Amino acid sequence: MSVRLTGEEVLRWVMRTCVQRLPRQHRPPQIQRSLLREFDTGLTPIWRTAGSFQGRLAGQQVNTVRYYCQSKTQDLEAMEAEEHNSIQPVQSPVIQAKRVPFSDKLKECGSPTDVLDLVSLYTATSRRVSNCLTRIWCINKTMTEEQQRVELRLMFEHAGFEELLNTIMLEAGRMRSLDLAYSLLAIVKLGVSPSSRVVQTLLRVSQERLNDFDEKSLSVLASGLEPMKSSPNVDALKEGMRLIIESRLPGIQSVMALQTLMRHMGRDAPPPFKRKLEMKALSMTGQFSLPNSQYMVSTLATMGFCSKPLLDVCCTKIAENVHGVPFVRLLTVLRSCRDLHYRNMTLFTAISEYVVSTLDMWSNKQVILFLSVFEDLGFCAAPLMDAFLERVLQNPQVLSLKDVLVVLKTFSALNHDLREHRQRFVESMTHVLQTYLPKMSSSDLLRAVVSLCMLGHFPPAILQQLLQGQTLEELRTAGGHAHVRSGRRLQIVDLCLRLDQSPVPQELTVPSSALGSLSPTAPTVNSGLVTALRSVVGDTGILQEGVLVEKFYFIDCLISCPLQETEGTTLPERDPPQHEHSQRSRIAVISTPLSSLCYGTSRPRGMLAMKLRHLKILGYSPVTVMENELRSLPEEERAAVLRTQIFPEHQRLQVEEKAE
Known part of the structure; x- marks a missing residue:
């Protein structure tokens, strides 16, 4: 339906549009005060003011205004589009910079001092100070240790940092629950003393408003409390959180939030509370993604809680999708199983077979780490050990001293059948060890000899280096548990030299003084x-x-x-x-x-x-x-x-x- 307007109405509409499209700072003050009122009271006041602001349009492109009479009509939307094209104010770069949002400016900061410089230019609000702290923490996480040390020192010396913390204390009561939790987490991670006034203020405010925290805020708050030592405020907040979580446990919907709460609140929790967390996690296993399953295994290890039903579900999912799990996470899962004393043949076999099938994409260091953790778990990954043995025998010189020690320990501790490669393997490892003899410590030398003796190999040069008076004296003077372990290992060397009929000179024997007076262990008979x-x-x-x-x-x-x-x-x-x-x-x-x-x-x-x-x-x-x-x-x-x-x-x- 067409709309017919009088010439006066059209002019009034055109002037309204022109003024509204100008930036506020370019509008005449009298128009800013009475813009809507003047437009509605008649044409005369608008016309008077229209000529007075032409001088203010310097640098602006203004086209001639068209007038429409009553006999010539157009659609209102077409007129609006035409007027939009006819008046296009060009903003200066200064004006554009002022209109960039604070959040965008914050993302451009590359160091903590940049953030502090930025926040000093704006009015400090609760959201801004929380975002600034979180941004500083995120920047700090991406830096090397040396960069962190330098940047944190500059941050603590910056005048704006103390002002930022004072603002946080003033705004803490008005912060949203999530901002409050993130602020506490960032401050603790940045190394601010837990006994400082700002941290204690955030702890007290969190206690007062704990009932307002949702599951995400609670999980972030739990992450912030995790590294803090016991204190009255920390203990009270943890206990309050435990009660809140226990009452809200049936309503938690986020798997990640539940895992975070389990990780940070379940470590020192009583067994009944751990079992409630376990039952809630079991009820959500259908929502577990592959990363959720990996993270749950490490979470249970952090809690020190071996939930076999939960571990079985997670490990089965990981075994079925092992090709999609990166090296670090696979290693973390295996180490968590070791800490929990949990064994899963399906998982171990799937990982070892996956590494064998993709051996070319793994470095020696990565394979050795896999073998080491398998040895800790007592799992003999025979196909993987055979495949790695062939690689090592081709070029044993690439192994570092630490690599050789781990390889010898793994193959001897797992009693792996080397078959026809036995002699070549022990000779290759012995040759590499001899190249490291000048810089080997006495404890490393003893570890290497014990592994070789368990494999039934007795290299004279390495034994001679071990049985020297200086080396034995270093082992004897080792304090604490190191002395006991050294004595036990020397007993193993002595037994092997005497019983295995080793083809070594008779003078290469362990002196009785080095064996000491270790009391033999005699466990109780069943x-x-x-x-x-x-x-x-x-x-x-x-x-x-x-x-x-x-x-x-x-x-x-x-x-x-x-x-x-x-x-x-x-x-x-x-x-x-x-x-x-x-x-x-x-x-x-x-x-x-x-x-x-x-x-x-x-x-x-x-x-x-x-x-x-x-x-x-x-x-x-x-x-x-x-x-x-x-x-x-x-x-x-x-x-x-x-x-x-x-x-x-x-x-x-x-x-x-x-x-x-």
């Missing part, structure tokens, strides 16, 4: 195991409890039977023992925990493998018995299982007799 063994042995043999061999190896039970009693028994091949008890068969029953075996297998780990090897050399027939298996069986079944393990040939004969 009474259920002894009772079951007595029923198995009966009157045909002698049963001894808690036997210590070579002042080092503990045998839970030693069974001495006449040779004819064990004739036909399947025992490991060994040389005929030259001992006074050679007329009797000596069966060493060793109660073995799961930690002594490679996870998911019956393969003994390094120390147990060395113990079994040495007991065979000493003329014993070692038999390992699993602790957890015996503990779960009734007494009658326990005796039957032990009889099968200790006298397998007798058990076979009984079966054959029953069959006949």
Whole structure:
């Protein structure tokens, strides 16, 4: 529908549009005061003022105004578009700079001092001071340690920093909950003393307004409280947050907020509260993304809470999408599993197979870190170790001293079967070690020798360096637990040199003074195991409890039977023992925990493998018995299982007799 306007109405509309399109600073004062009133009271006042501001349009492009009579009509929207094109005021750069929002200027700051300089040019509001602190913290996180040290010193010396903190104390009561939480987090992360007035003010205000905090604000506040030491205000706020979270737990919808609260509030929380957090997390597992699953595993490790159902869900998701997880996060997940004493064969196998299939994209350092954490977990990733072994043998010189020590420890502790590569591997590692001998510490040298001895290799040059008086003196004078560990490791070296018939000069022996007077450990023998063994042995043999061999190896039970009693028994091949008890068969029953075996297998780990090897050399027939298996069986079944393990040939004969 067309709109017909009189000439006066058209002129009034044109003048209104012209004035409104001018910046406020270019409008005449009289128009600014009476713009709307004058337009509506008639044409005469507007016309008078219209000529008076022509001089103020210097530098502005103003076209001739068109007048429309009553007989010639146009659509109102078309007229507005035409007038918009006819009047285009050109703003100067100064005016444009003044109109840039504060948030955009803040994003352009590249250092904390830039932020402080900027905030001094604007009116300090609660939002601005909070955003400035957060921006300073974000800038600081991206810097190197040296840059952080310099920039933080300049920030603390800047006059605007103290003014900013004073403004925060004044505006704290008017801040939004989220701004309050972010301000506290940024101040704490920037290194402001927790006992300072500004931090204590934020803590008290947070206590007063805790009921107003939503789940995001609570999670940010929890992050800020996490690094703070115990104090009355901190403890009171933490307790209040725990009560708030416990009451609002059913209504939390954000997985990330829940994980943050679990991470920072669940560490010192009582077990019932941890279980409530666990149940809430389990109810939200359907919302877990891949990053959520990774972060949940590390969160549980931070809490020190091993929730097997939650870990199973997260690890299964990670194993199914292992190709989409970067190296650092994979390593963090494995280390968290180690800290929680949690084992997951599906996850470990998926990661090891993924690394093997993409071995070319991993550096030696990355593969060694994987192998090291697998060794801590007791998981023997045989395909990965074989693939890495081939790479190392091609160019062993690229390994650093730390790399060599980790590789030797991993392969010896996991008792990995090197097969035909054994001799070449130990010789290559020995050659690399010899190049580092001049700069090796005594403790590193001892660690390397222990690993080589466990692998059955005894390089004379390295042993000679270890057994020098100066090196042994350094080990002896080590204080605290280091001295005890060194003595224990020297005992292992001494045992291997004496029992493994190493082809080294006789003068290369560990002096008794270096071994010290370490008291051997003698753990308590399982009474259920002894009772079951007595029923198995009966009157045909002698049963001894808690036997210590070579002042080092503990045998839970030693069974001495006449040779004819064990004739036909399947025992490991060994040389005929030259001992006074050679007329009797000596069966060493060793109660073995799961930690002594490679996870998911019956393969003994390094120390147990060395113990079994040495007991065979000493003329014993070692038999390992699993602790957890015996503990779960009734007494009658326990005796039957032990009889099968200790006298397998007798058990076979009984079966054959029953069959006949």
